[in-house]
Amino acid sequence: MNSIRKRLLWWLLITFGAGLCAGGGAVYLTARHTADEMADLHMRQIAGALPSRAFSPIDGLSREDAQEEHIVVQIWDRAGNILYLSDRASNMPPRSGSGFATVQFGGSEWRVYNETVGDNAVQVAQPVSARTQVAARVALRSVWPLLALTPLFGLAIWFTVRRGLEPLERIAHQVEQRSAESLDPIADDDTPGEVKSLVAALNRLLKRLGQAFDTQRAFVADAAHELRTPLAALKLQTQLAERAADDAERRAALHTLHGGIDRAGHLLAQLLDLARQEEAARSRERTPLRLDALAREAVGERAARAFALGVDAGVLHADEIVMTGDLAGLRALTGNLIDNALQYTPRGGRVDVEVRQEPGAALLIVADTGPGIPAEHRERVFDRFYRVPGMRAPGSGLGLAIAQRAAQAHGAVIELDGNPGGGLRVTVRFPC
């Protein structure tokens, strides 16, 4: 399992074990060195204490009597006759020279010391393994209390790791306890610094989520409100039609009713369009298209309505512009801008559409001779359902919001200005 606790536990135990081994090794090496010095000194002392005159040969001691250090002493006279051998099993040949040396004998290593004491040649030898054993014993003796304490250390490490990870677990528990709606920040008092940054990041995410939820909630509330209004109008008109005393009155009520149904239908279509633009902003299919052709088409589709409204709508100028974009989104953008212009332009007014290539930008401009938008409201008209106070228009309040979403999906910005001749001038600036 990939758990911090297990990892910590393992690493701490491995480190501890390695430390123990290294410590034991170091103790062993030191002990070995000391043992060497001690044993050498000992051997020299033995050699010094031996008789200096010749004596008749003595039988050595048997193997069983050999001391723990397993030191073998040999004495020869000047003629090279062996006078003494402490251990018959270890009858090493006499070594020429004096002082210490390490020699091979009987398949193992020996430390040998030679000295001439008076008339006798003395050789004191000790197997190296005996010294090693001593050092190992010393090392073991100093390490074993630590070894004995290992389980205790393990327990301590386990508890420490557990305590150290407690804040993480507490936070996990807190998060787990939450319902899907609860977006309150996670409490981060008395959390350690390392976890605090995680909690802070989580809290920032929760806050952003909360804001997104609020926007969505506000939109749903607004949408419900906006849908209720045409429904209320429909209900009123049906009741008036029911109450109507004569045919003429009934016809009038039904006529208004039709208008109301169209209005509710338009609002629904716009709501769907907005949802589509917001969805499309994430996943958008892009095709090569001609912006000028798109603008001409959009004006053409609205020509009959413009004529009925008594508004002169047309394309003033169109540079040939090829770009890649989302056809449906750009149609919604152009259509909504032109619809808006037609809606606010009084009879006898003009709506002019232009498509212009500028260095670094393609421009789509829709200008009208309507009342325009006061500068202080230009920022807010892109909000969903925002209507300029005092402006009488039957619109859904979504047109510019849809246009804005579609523009954003193309990296374009919408600028609102006053038209030099009075009215509104909307410029969509596409980067290219």
Next chain:
Amino acid sequence: MRILLVEDDPMIGEGVRKGLRQDGFVVDWAETGEAAELALSSHAYDLMVLDQGLPGKDGLEVLASLRRRGSDLPVLIATARDEVPARIKGLDTGADDYLVKPFDLDELAARIRAILRRRAGRAEPVMRHRGVEFNPATREVTRDGAALALTARELALLQAFMDRPGAVLSKTQIEEKLYGWGDEVESNTVEVYIHALRKKLGADFIQNVRGVGYLSPRAAA
């Protein structure tokens, strides 16, 4: 009964005005908060039907400033905002009732009648005065048990007197109750309607207080 309707949606405004007129109310229609305040300052209304979401000055602001000025004009909020907090806020700001769109015209009229009835301190839906019974819901009038046929204006005038028995109404007050904006008021029409009412309900039902106005005296013991 003269009602101020504040509603920004032209279709709803037109519909409510038409419907309430059919129910015998005199209705003035204001489309913005500002227009509503102007109307409130220049006319006497019996009740205001207020839409909450108005462009410019919001409905609740209109209501709040009305209450700040100490007015006890009955107010019915008719709005598309149906969330409980919005209703609570509306009522706590000083509304007498809260109706969510889409609403039923008949229900709106019934609620208006109920508010007006409570305001007049009556629990009974039928008004009684000097042997005359008037039912505002059905708009039926009887005198000593016999049904009477009254025109819309006569009914409005009758209701004005029955609403406050024993109180003197000036000619201007009566005109306010009979005519909305845009209604032509001829100089002697009030007298014409009073005359007609007296003829149907008995000469002593309405008495003239010279130089002051008219009253319908409380029943003589």
